[in-house]
Amino acid sequence: MATTASDPFASRAKSILSELESKGEMKHLQTIEGPMDATVRLKMPDGSIKEAVCLCSNNYLGLANHPEVVEAGIKGLEKYGAGTASVRFICGTFDCHHQIEDRIAKLLDQEASYTFVSCWNATEALLPTLAEPGDAIVSDALNHACIIDSIRLAGVIKKGVRKYIYPNNDMGAFEDKLKAAREEASDDSVIWVITDGVFSMEGSIAELKTMRELCDKYGALLIVDDSHGTGVMGETGRGTHEHYGMAGSEIDLFTGTLGKALGGGAGGYIAGPKHAIDLIVQRGRPTLFSNALPATVACSADKAIEILMREPERVAKLKENCRYAREKIKAIGLEVIESPTAICPVIVGETSKAISMSARLLEMGVYVIGFGYPVVPEGEARLRCQISAAHEKSHIDQLVDALAKL
Numbered sequence: 001m002a003t004t005a006s007d008p009f010a011s012r013a014k015s016i017l018s019e020l021e022s023k024g025e026m027k028h029l030q031t032i033e034g035p036m037d038a039t040v041r042l043k044m045p046d047g048s049i050k051e052a053v054c055l056c057s058n059n060y061l062g063l064a065n066h067p068e069v070v071e072a073g074i075k076g077l078e079k080y081g082a083g084t085a086s087v088r089f090i091c092g093t094f095d096c097h098h099q100i101e102d103r104i105a106k107l108l109d110q111e112a113s114y115t116f117v118s119c120w121n122a123t124e125a126l127l128p129t130l131a132e133p134g135d136a137i138v139s140d141a142l143n144h145a146c147i148i149d150s151i152r153l154a155g156v157i158k159k160g161v162r163k164y165i166y167p168n169n170d171m172g173a174f175e176d177k178l179k180a181a182r183e184e185a186s187d188d189s190v191i192w193v194i195t196d197g198v199f200s201m202e203g204s205i206a207e208l209k210t211m212r213e214l215c216d217k218y219g220a221l222l223i224v225d226d227s228h229g230t231g232v233m234g235e236t237g238r239g240t241h242e243h244y245g246m247a248g249s250e251i252d253l254f255t256g257t258l259g260k261a262l263g264g265g266a267g268g269y270i271a272g273p274k275h276a277i278d279l280i281v282q283r284g285r286p287t288l289f290s291n292a293l294p295a296t297v298a299c300s301a302d303k304a305i306e307i308l309m310r311e312p313e314r315v316a317k318l319k320e321n322c323r324y325a326r327e328k329i330k331a332i333g334l335e336v337i338e339s340p341t342a343i344c345p346v347i348v349g350e351t352s353k354a355i356s357m358s359a360r361l362l363e364m365g366v367y368v369i370g371f372g373y374p375v376v377p378e379g380e381a382r383l384r385c386q387i388s389a390a391h392e393k394s395h396i397d398q399l400v401d402a403l404a405k406l
């Protein structure tokens, strides 16, 4: 084994890590023993178990440990075994894949959908497959990292794909970029507009109605990654478009995750017109070279979507919890970004401050993570509180009491 002195990578890695540690910016992975729910059992470094209210998971509908969802996963495991042992186009397409893909398409009012092992994978398949040289991609500056990387990859794989970035939710700048993209595009090239439905660090939402109008004006296609919106936004949890009173069919393509409101297991999808999904199946590199969504997850997530569609009262409870949490946080004098989403970020400033505050909250039995640079801009570190339908008001009171004590 080489010594650190003669191993430039080891010395570089160790120097980065010790700098993070000395600045108080090191992330320490917290271990959970037991299921994800309103409260979780945390395994502390000394081996003890601490029960804490969980306000940092994406388990928005409380379905991650729902008995029917768990049972569907177990039945899937019994019926299909541990996995497909194949990519989809070889021998990895099982009937449970068709079942969940039909259900996703129905949920989002689209012709078809296709699943992946994560939304990251789905997004990586999307733009590098569908965009061609001469096309333009117009993207919000605060879009999720998977969108940013998908755009970069499209630019590498399909040389000549142009990108246009506008400041978060600035519709004037958005129109300027769209106009420029249209003027610079040839008649047969495509303009792709892509946005998060819910911006994951802000908890704010994209102005989808205005974006649809402008996309129509300039002949662009609108893609929405509604990973934090599906199951959460709109009266029946269809997503951010439903919040605006829009039908799913008014969005050209969706991407989303199965790892948040829809059971919380893992997996992602693209939903859209059949020709787009067919092209992804034929040409997407993650589709052709990476394994299928495990059958167990396909079954549990399928059940989670079925429950979402039959129990809109879960969405209503989540909404009431979100309203209550914002009202209470504001009442103790803290600033929380106003929005109808389940993400309530409390901005605290420096990364080290957010991390130390999160540790003190945990001592008080409240599990909230501090997010700092590079996940959010320098100086805008925050405690991201995430609300769930699994919470009772007493859980939210516990959060607010602990924040007040801080």
Ligand SMILES: Cc1ncc(COP(=O)(O)O)c(C=O)c1O
Binding pocket: 117, 118, 119, 120, 121, 144, 146, 196, 200, 225, 226, 227, 228, 256, 257, 258, 259, 266, 267, 268
């Ligand atoms: C907006 C958005 N898109 C995509 C993802 C990635 O989802 P997955 O965990 O399924 O890869 C996330 C997860 O944080 C997200 O917030």
